Amino acid sequence: MxxxxxxxxxxxxxxxxxxxxxxxxxxxxxxxxxxxxxxxxxxxxxxxxxxxxxxxxxxxxxxxxxxxxxxxxxxxxxxxxxxxxxSIDPIRALYWSAVTNGICAVPVMVVMDANDGALRSHGRVSLAGLAAGLSFGSLPARWSCLWLASRSNG
Structure with a gap:
C-alpha cells in the first residue's frame, strides 16, 4: 500500500x-x-x-x-x-495543520526577534539567529515545493 x-x-x-x-x-x-x-x-x-x-x-x-x-x-x-x-478527515486535518505551522512558524520567530532581539547576543547574530534567517530565507522555496506537490497529487 x-x-x-x-x-x-x-x-x-x-x-x-x-x-x-x-x-x-x-x-x-x-x-x-x-x-x-x-x-x-x-x-x-x-x-x-x-x-x-x-x-x-x-x-x-x-x-x-x-x-x-x-x-x-x-x-x-x-x-x-x-x-x-x-466530520473532519483526520489525515487531511493533520496535513493542513502541518502546512499552517510551516507557513506561520518562521514569520512568528522573526516578529519575536524584532520585538526583543532574543536571537542576537552582544550586537552579533547568534547561531540561533542565523538558523532563523536561513529558515525565513528558504521559505519561498519551501512554499513553492509545497504548491508543486499539491498540484501533482490532484
Missing amino acids: TEINSSTDAAKALGPVAGKFALMVFATGIIGIGLLAVPILAGSAAFAVGEACRWPVGLERQPKEAMAFYTTLASAAMLGMAIIFM
Whole structure:
C-alpha cells in the first residue's frame, strides 16, 4: 500500500508488520497519541495566547491568579476533543495543520526577534539567529515545493 487517504488505510498498512493485530496496534497508537497530544497542544496554545496577551500564565499558578490562562487551556482542550465528533478527515486535518505551522512558524520567530532581539547576543547574530534567517530565507522555496506537490497529487 503506497497511498494512505484514511485512518483505515493507515491501519491496513500495518498488516505486513503486525498481521492480524494491525487494527489493535493502530488503535492503541492513535489513542496514545491523542492522550499525549490534547494536553500538550492545549497547553502550548494557552501559553502562547497568554504570553501574547501578557496574562499571568503557568501551571504553577492557582486558577484564581491565572483565570484567563486556565480558561484558554480548558477551551483548547475541549476544542481538541470536540474535533472527534466533527466530520473532519483526520489525515487531511493533520496535513493542513502541518502546512499552517510551516507557513506561520518562521514569520512568528522573526516578529519575536524584532520585538526583543532574543536571537542576537552582544550586537552579533547568534547561531540561533542565523538558523532563523536561513529558515525565513528558504521559505519561498519551501512554499513553492509545497504548491508543486499539491498540484501533482490532484
